[in-house]
Amino acid sequence: MTKISRAAWLIAMLAASLFATGCAGPAPNYAPSIDNVEALKKSGITAPNVGAVTVSADLPGGKSLSLRANTMVSPVGATFGDYIATALRQELELAKLLNSQSGLEISGALLRNNIDAGGISTNEGQIEARFVVKRDGQVRFDKVKRIEHKWESSFAGAVAIPLAANNYPVMVQKLIGSLVTDPEFIQSLRN
Amino acid sequence: MKPLLKLLFICLTCITLFGCAHPITMNPDLASVPAKGSPLIDKQVGFHISDASKALEVTTPGGGGDKVRYFPYRDMEPGIYKALTEVFRGVSKVKDPKDLESLRTSGISLLIVPEITTTSASPSPFTWPPTQFTVTLACSVTDALGKPVRSFSVTGSGKAEFDEFKSNFSLAAVRAANDALSKLVTALGEAPELRK
Numbered sequence: 530m531t532k533i534s535r536a537a538w539l540i541a542m543l544a545a546s547l548f549a550t551g552c553a554g555p556a557p558n559y560a561p562s563i564d565n566v567e568a569l570k571k572s573g574i575t576a577p578n579v580g581a582v583t584v585s586a587d588l589p590g591g592k593s594l595s596l597r598a599n600t601m602v603s604p605v606g607a608t609f610g611d612y613i614a615t616a617l618r619q620e621l622e623l624a625k626l627l628n629s630q631s632g633l634e635i636s637g638a639l640l641r642n643n644i645d646a647g648g649i650s651t652n653e654g655q656i657e658a659r660f661v662v663k664r665d666g667q668v669r670f671d672k673v674k675r676i677e678h679k680w681e682s683s684f685a686g687a688v689a690i691p692l693a694a695n696n697y698p699v700m701v702q703k704l705i706g707s708l709v710t711d712p713e714f715i716q717s718l719r720n
Numbered sequence: 721m722k723p724l725l726k727l728l729f730i731c732l733t734c735i736t737l738f739g740c741a742h743p744i745t746m747n748p749d750l751a752s753v754p755a756k757g758s759p760l761i762d763k764q765v766g767f768h769i770s771d772a773s774k775a776l777e778v779t780t781p782g783g784g785g786d787k788v789r790y791f792p793y794r795d796m797e798p799g800i801y802k803a804l805t806e807v808f809r810g811v812s813k814v815k816d817p818k819d820l821e822s823l824r825t826s827g828i829s830l831l832i833v834p835e836i837t838t839t840s841a842s843p844s845p846f847t848w849p850p851t852q853f854t855v856t857l858a859c860s861v862t863d864a865l866g867k868p869v870r871s872f873s874v875t876g877s878g879k880a881e882f883d884e885f886k887s888n889f890s891l892a893a894v895r896a897a898n899d900a901l902s903k904l905v906t907a908l909g910e911a912p913e914l915r916k
Contacts, residue, residue: 554887558894560747561798563813570812619750623802687848691743691889698747 555604556594556694559616561623562702568709569624574718576628579618580636582610582658590642594697596690597646601697610639613658616701620709632665633718640673644700646693652682654696656704662717670717676703741779741787742848744890746795746838746855748897753802754905761807761915766814766828767800769793782850783842790893792836792855799901800834800857807908823864830869830914834859840893849885853878853892855900861914870913876900 584591592608594601603612617635621627641657655677662670678700682689708714773793782788804811808830816822817831835858840850858873878895885891908914 557745557890558747558749560745560795561750561801563797563801566798566801567813623750623798623805625805685740687740687742695743695745698745 554601556601556609556612556697558604559612559619559698559701561616561620562706563623565620565702565706565709566623568706569620569626572709572715572718574626574715575633575720576626576631577621577633577635577662577718578629578631579614579621579627580634582614582617582637582639584608584610584639584642588639588642590644591639594642594644595646596644596693597686599686599690601644601694608639609642610637613637613639613656613701613704616698617705617708620705634663635718636661636663641675644693644697646682646689648682648689649684650682651679652689652693652696653677653679654693654700656700658704660708660714662714670714672711672713674704674707674711676700676707678703740848741789742782742889744788744790744849744893746790746792746890746893746897748796748799748894748901750799750802752898753799753806753901755806758909760809761909762809763829763914764810764812764827765804765808765830765832766812766817766823766826767804767832767834768814768817769797769800769834778838780838780840780850781842782840782848783844784846784848786848788840788848788850788893790838790890792838796834796836796855796857796897796901799897800904803901803904803908804832806905807914818866820864820866829864831862831864831866832859833862838893838896844882847882849880849889850892851880851882851885853896855893855896857900857904859904870911872907872911874900874903874907876903 603609605611605615618627637658637660639658641655644654646652657675659673680696682692776793777789777791779787779789837856839854842851854875854877856873856875860871861869863869876896876899878892880891
């Protein structure tokens, strides 16, 4: 190997490690959106229960999300469906509108869960989920909600990877926001 | 070509080793915000955090010469809301604290405006996550006419060692946020002026 090609190889290795390295582990705690909470409080809904948000075994990103060379998992339960269900419970609980004994139940299924953390200037993520509201087993609402979220990022993995992780709760806030501002969803939870 | 490669190599080494501002979060664990243990104060309160404050990103020291950056108001807002709901009967977010007419029609009798300051540090020369973190919540409380009722300040602190934070680099910040919110619940509950 010539001196120049050796130097180029070293630079390539250093750049690769700079790009790929960062943190691994659980996603950050969910931070409820107070705007969502206020929307729920003003909606006049009957307090529902929140059931499961299911994840099919073969859904990419259902159990773990790849952030460059790292992996992020849900800090609650076993899947990101559990993260979304917990997030919805937290927002309803803050609005004092969660009733675990209610015959009115919100459940769902995670259909897409993705973060593209490989960009060097911007990154983005998408979540798609079906939400169902049932009263005593009868379906009152059944709709798919989808959100996209973009953020400025960095070439350096030590910055880009935690930024991607930190934006996951924001993505979930947007998903729940799209649900609680849907008039049909609100109507389905009224008497 | 050779000087250019050398320069690139030095630049990449410097970027790798020094001066990064690593993003962390302070998102508190809401389950750790304790109930006050006594009956709720029968008042409707409002709290105000401006959009500018929520967009404020601050940078404080980490370890190894690196820094950490985070959004104190954005991350603490749900925790402050939760703390207030543990003390008062009703809590609302107020968009414009100067709109006294809106406060009156909403039935808000007290308005709380928090100010958050933070510190972080780490003695480690090799790892960047902070091992020590403090969060100071200074709150001014006014009545519905804008007259000062009370102001107080609480400081929460959080520590995390390498074995603990290796899977959660924000751990010291989260612990400090939890501690500050717990103290906020106590301080609000013990202030007789807020019960009048």
